[in-house]
Structure formats: C-alpha cells, structure tokens
Amino acid sequence: MHLIAKGTAMPEPLALEVLWAIFALLLIVGACELFTNGIEWFGRKRHLSEGAVGSVLAAVGTALPETVVPIVAILMVGGKGGHDVGIGSILGAPFMLTTLAFFVTGLSVVLFARRRPSGLAMSVNTRVLRRDVATFIAVYAIAVACARVPFHWLKAVFAVLLVLGYGVYVVLHFRDEKGEPEETHELRSLYFGWGSLDGTPRLRYTVVQTFTALAAIFLGAHLFVQRLDHICVQLGANERLLALLIVPIATELPEKLNSILWVRQGKDTLALGNITGAMVFQSCIPAAVGILFTDWELSPTDLASVTVALVSGLVLYLSLLRTGRLSPFVLLLGLAGYAVFLLVAFGG
Numbered sequence: 602m603h604l605i606a607k608g609t610a611m612p613e614p615l616a617l618e619v620l621w622a623i624f625a626l627l628l629i630v631g632a633c634e635l636f637t638n639g640i641e642w643f644g645r646k647r648h649l650s651e652g653a654v655g656s657v658l659a660a661v662g663t664a665l666p667e668t669v670v671p672i673v674a675i676l677m678v679g680g681k682g683g684h685d686v687g688i689g690s691i692l693g694a695p696f697m698l699t700t701l702a703f704f705v706t707g708l709s710v711v712l713f714a715r716r717r718p719s720g721l722a723m724s725v726n727t728r729v730l731r732r733d734v735a736t737f738i739a740v741y742a743i744a745v746a747c748a749r750v751p752f753h754w755l756k757a758v759f760a761v762l763l764v765l766g767y768g769v770y771v772v773l774h775f776r777d778e779k780g781e782p783e784e785t786h787e788l789r790s791l792y793f794g795w796g797s798l799d800g801t802p803r804l805r806y807t808v809v810q811t812f813t814a815l816a817a818i819f820l821g822a823h824l825f826v827q828r829l830d831h832i833c834v835q836l837g838a839n840e841r842l843l844a845l846l847i848v849p850i851a852t853e854l855p856e857k858l859n860s861i862l863w864v865r866q867g868k869d870t871l872a873l874g875n876i877t878g879a880m881v882f883q884s885c886i887p888a889a890v891g892i893l894f895t896d897w898e899l900s901p902t903d904l905a906s907v908t909v910a911l912v913s914g915l916v917l918y919l920s921l922l923r924t925g926r927l928s929p930f931v932l933l934l935g936l937a938g939y940a941v942f943l944l945v946a947f948g949g
Contacts, residue, residue: 618831625825626854632817633858635792636662639811641871642791646804650729653774659859659875662815664882667694667852669823671887675894684895686848688903691891693849694883695741696906698856699913700939702876705857707932709864709872718867723927725869729774730927733877734918736770737884738911744888745907748899756897760889767885818855825854845906853879873927880914905945909938 613621640662644654667690675687714721740763750756793810794802856879863872891897899907913935920931 613831615832615835618828618835622825622828622832625821625828628817628821629825629854630858632814632821633855634862635810636814636818636855637859637862637871638789638792639807639814641868642802642807643804643811646802646807649775654871654874657771657774657878659871659878661878661882662811662818664694664856664879667849667883668887669819670848670852672890675890688891688895688897688899689845690848690852691883691887692899692903692906693845694853694887695737695880695910696845696942697849697853698876698880698883699910699917700935700942701850702853702857702860703913703917703932703935704939706860706864706872706876707929707935709861710869710929710932713865716865719869721929723869723873723929724867725873725927727921727925727927729870730873730877731918731921732773733874733881734914734921736766737877737880738914738918740766740881741884741888741907741911741914744884744892745899745904747892748897756892760892763885763889763892767882770881770885825852845902869927902946905942909942913938 637659640654640659644650644658649658671687671690674683674690677683710717710721710723718724743759744763747756747759750759791802791806791810793806793813795806856876859875860872863869863875916934917927917931921927
C-alpha cells in the first residue's frame with residue numbers, strides 16, 4: 602500500500618517527478634524564511650520568551666506537515682497498510698529529529714562559526730532545553746510502553762494523559778518570563794510589514810505573514826511527500842522505508858531549515874527549541890492518535906528507531922546537565938545514531 606490514493610492520477614515521468622520535488626523543496630525553503638521572520642516578530646509583539654516562541658509556536662507550526670501524514674494514513678486510508686504507514690511516520694519523526702536534525706544543527710554551528718556572534722559557542726537557555734529533552738524522554742517512553750499494554754481502554758487512558766501532558770508543557774513555557782538568560786536580538790524587517798513607518802510592524806501583519814508561511818510549508822511538504830512517493834513507486838522502494846525513513850526526512854525539512862536560519866543568526870535557543878519542542882509534540886499528539894486508532898504493535902525495526910531516539914535524547918540531556926552548556930559536537934553525534942539504525946535495520 603502506498604500513500605497514493607485510489608482514483609488519483611498516475612505518476613508523471615520520473616524526471617518530471619524529480620523537478621516537482623525540487624520545486625517543493627524551494628517552496629519550503631522560502632516559506633521557512635517567511636515563517637521564522639514572522640514568528641519572531643509575533644513573539645516580540647506578544648512579549649513571549651524565546652523558549653515559548655521556539656519550543657511551542659515554531660515547533661507546532663512546522664510540525665504540521667509530518668503530523669498530517671500519519672493522521673491521514675490512519676484515519677482516512679485505514680486498514681493494515683494505512684496503520685503501518687501511520688505508525689512508521691509517527692515513530693520516524695522523533696527518530697529524525699534526534700538524529701539528522703541534531704546533526705544538521707550542529708554542523709550549521711560549525712560551518713557558520715565565523716559569521717556567528719558567539720562563534721562555535723552556543724548561546725542557549727539550558728533550562729528550557731533540559732525541560733524539553735526530559736519531557737520528550739518521559740512522554741516518548743510512555744507512548745512506546747503502551748505497545749505492551751494488553752487492554753485498549755488502558756491504552757486510551759495513557760493516550761489522554763499524553764495529550765494532557767503536552768498541555769502542561771505548553772503552559773509551563775508560556776509562564777516563562779521574558780528576559781531569562783536568553784538575549785534580545787535585533788530582528789530583520791517583517792517581509793509583510795507594509796506601512797510600518799517606525800520599523801515596527803503591526804500585529805495583524807505578523808499574523809498574516811506567519812499563517813501564509815505555514816500554508817506554504819504545508820503545501821510544499823505535501824507536494825514533496827506526494828512526489829517522493831511517486832518516485833518510490835517507480836523505483837520499487839519498500840513501503841516501510843517510505844514510512845519510517847523517507848517521509849520523515851521530507852516532512853522534517855521545516856524544522857531543519859528553520860534551525861539552520863536561526864543558527865546562522867546566532868539565535869540558538871530558537872534553533873534548538875524548534876527541534877526539541879517538535880520532539881515533545883510528536884511524542885504526544887500524533888502518538889496519542891496512533892495509540893487510540895491502531896493496534897499500536899511495534900516491530901523490531903520500530904523499536905530500533907525508538908531506542909536510537911531515546912539514547913540520542915539522553916546523551917543531549919546528560920551533556921546539558923553535566924556541563925551546563927551545549928556543544929555543537931554533541932549534536933553531531935546524531936549522525937552516528939542514524940548510521941547505527943541503518944546498520945541494525947538493513948544490515949540485520
């Protein structure tokens with residue numbers, strides 16, 4: 602079963618599918634630039650902390666593309682094939698965030714070191730990041746443990762607890778006061794800041810720009826996944842590979858690109874919070890959907906991805922706890938976790 606719905610048009614020639622995929626990538630890149638600019642101005646106008654902007658607003662906004670894939674697969678496609686794709690996509694998101702997204706962010710710090718105000722040093726709110734990562738480890742472990750719960754009603758209870766837990770997490774972030782150890786950065790002019798004579802855009806313009814960017818991100822991610830699925834069909838790629846690896850790589854692009862943009866500007870709390878906040882969101886909301894509407898049985902390959910994600914998160918948490926700072930070289934270890942999973946999943 603592939604994600605191509607019955608009754609839709611047949612895939613285009615392979616070369617044309619590749620061109621469409623490239624167009625979708627360019628759309629996502631441009632939309633992410635709009636989104637990061639808009640969400641920063643929204644946070645500034647509402648006097649929100651960088652933790653709330655990065656870990657909640659940006660994380661939830663850019664998590665929409667990878668959230669819609671499993672929900673559509675589970676609730677609309679249905680059946681064993683739809684459930685397999687849904688579960689694979691749900692588990693693939695935290696795996697990609699804790700491996701490739703960490704690696705890309707750490708690599709960006711190294712590559713942009715000469716252009717960044719702090720160089721190789723990462724200026725982050727370690728309290729915010731510790732809370733994010735600790736929450737992720739706890740809720741993801743609970744979600745995975747539900748696979749061993751024998752009663753569906755008890756699984757439903759845990760699913761509700763995950764949703765409520767995310768609500769508590771959001772409240773804690775919005776209670777953070779502005780002016781913690783994070784710095785106040787200069788913001789570039791709002792792209793949609795029409796008529797802003799003093800350089801300060803009106804709130805409604807920041808909202809319009811942010812939602813326009815979200816719509817473009819959603820459209821670009823949907824188009825990219827669709828074209829990538831068509832390419833996989835023509836090349837005969839494995840469905841499980843699509844669900845667990847290929848789809849999350851595509852749909853996690855907004856988080857990766859937003860983080861690169863913020864890292865380049867030296868806004869490290871926003872960059873890391875965008876990833877760690879998405880980790881928490883993916884482990885609560887999409888996981889709750891999977892627990893409620895599928896049998897939530899995890900294969901050995903699924904468990905391998907879960908183990909890598911939890912270990913990667915634990916390494917980051919222990920580093921923050923022990924040193925009180927974040928090194929980009931710790932983030933680079935994410936690539937090693939990704940490589941280990943590939944060896945286990947396909948070498949075995």
